[in-house]
Amino acid sequence: DVQMTQSPSYLAASPGESVSISCKASKSIGNNLAWYQEKPGMTNKLLIHSGSTLQSGTPSRFSGSRSGTDFTLTIRSLEFEDFALYYCQQFNEYPLTFGSGTKLEI
Amino acid sequence: EVQLVESGGGLVQPGSSLKLSCVASGFTFNKSNMHWIRQAPKKGLEWIGLIYYDGSFKYYTDSMKGRFTISRDNSENTLYLEMNSLRSEDTAVYYCAKQGPLYVMDAWGLGASVTVSS
Numbered sequence: 001d002v003q004m005t006q007s008p009s010y011l012a013a014s015p016g017e018s019v020s021i022s023c024k025a026s027k028s029i030g031n032n033l034a035w036y037q038e039k040p041g042m043t044n045k046l047l048i049h050s051g052s053t054l055q056s057g058t059p060s061r062f063s064g065s066r067s068g069t070d071f072t073l074t075i076r077s078l079e080f081e082d083f084a085l086y087y088c089q090q091f092n093e094y095p096l097t098f099g100s101g102t103k104l105e106i
Numbered sequence: 107e108v109q110l111v112e113s114g115g116g117l118v119q120p121g122s123s124l125k126l127s128c129v130a131s132g133f134t135f136n137k138s139n140m141h142w143i144r145q146a147p148k149k150g151l152e153w154i155g156l157i158y159y160d161g162s163f164k165y166y167t168d169s170m171k172g173r174f175t176i177s178r179d180n181s182e183n184t185l186y187l188e189m190n191s192l193r194s195e196d197t198a199v200y201y202c203a204k205q206g207p208l209y210v211m212d213a214w215g216l217g218a219s220v221t222v223s224s
Contacts, residue, residue: 032208032209034208034210034211036151036211041216043110043213043214043215043216044201044203044211044214045214046206046210046211046212046213049206049208049210050208055212087150087151089151089153089210089211091208091209091210094165095153095155095165095166095167095168096141096153096156096209097153098150098151098152098153099150100150101150101151
């Protein structure tokens with residue numbers, strides 16, 4: 001199985017700041033990586049797929065990048081609504097696997 | 107608007123069975139692959155498996171093969187997850203999700219809570 005190592009587990013920031021979340025795959029997955037946002041009382045939201053392609057409706061302050069097996073989710077100019085849990089997920093092969101999550105707190 | 111609504115969760119004893127349902131609306135269910143994912147308390151997301159749009163292919167995570175069965179009824183726009191021989195470690199919120207053009211989940215339900223305890 002492809003192991004997804006996500007870091008950090010917790011991240012504290014203030015509105016207006018920029019943050020980055022990392023996800024490292026245990027082997028090559030090409031660009032087959034997605035990022036999701038989880039918020040209490042709301043359904044999980046697909047933010048980015050294929051490493052860097054914004055899903056329709058995702059604000060442009062979100063961006064994704066890749067370097068080899070390392071993937072990064074960057075959020076610029078944080079807004080209050082961005083404080084949430086974030087997960088990466090590889091979809092290169094079965095079984096699909098998720099990172100362990102990053103809690104972004106104010 | 108895409109909607110996925112899970113139901114059927116609850117408190118069950120170890121060794122028992124449970125069948126979850128997920129009713130879909132707002133999209134063409136019979137053209138969409140569907141997934142089940144779970145999240146144990148204080149843990150991350152764990153993918154359970156998927157079923158193709160026509161039910162012709164299913165895939166399960168190894169740890170759940172043989173105990174969990176995914177099925178669907180396209181005439182009722184409903185996805186199912188049947189779970190047998192439940193254990194305490196199956197305690198989780200179970201989500202259904204719609205697959206988008208790639209093997210990503212572009213819509214999720216709010217989940218159904220399952221607690222396995224004596």
